[in-house]
Amino acid sequence: MAKGIFKRWNIYWIHYAGLDGRIIRESSGSTKFKDAEALLIKKRQSIKEGKQPEIKHIANHTFNEIAE
Numbered sequence: 001m002a003k004g005i006f007k008r009w010n011i012y013w014i015h016y017a018g019l020d021g022r023i024i025r026e027s028s029g030s031t032k033f034k035d036a037e038a039l040l041i042k043k044r045q046s047i048k049e050g051k052q053p054e055i056k057h058i059a060n061h062t063f064n065e066i067a068e
Contacts, residue, residue: 004044005036012036016043019050 005028006013014036015025024043028036 004040005033014040014043016040016047019047 004014004016006015008027010031012028012030012033012035013025014028015023018024028039030036030039
């Protein structure tokens with residue numbers, strides 16, 4: 001298996017170092033190895049170009065916000 005790609009259940013995950021050196025782990029969202037490999041190449045290429053890859057953030061909501 002390629003370095004930077006691992007499988008968790010049926011989904012492939014990728015991990016790579018960001019511009020600041022932190023390790024970023026994210027789901028490829030795919031069950032196909034080739035899709036995960038393509039995503040990893042895309043992320044690494046954007047880092048080489050000096051662009052920080054877009055990281056999906058999940059919004060945190062309080063219980064009161066959801067209850068309204």
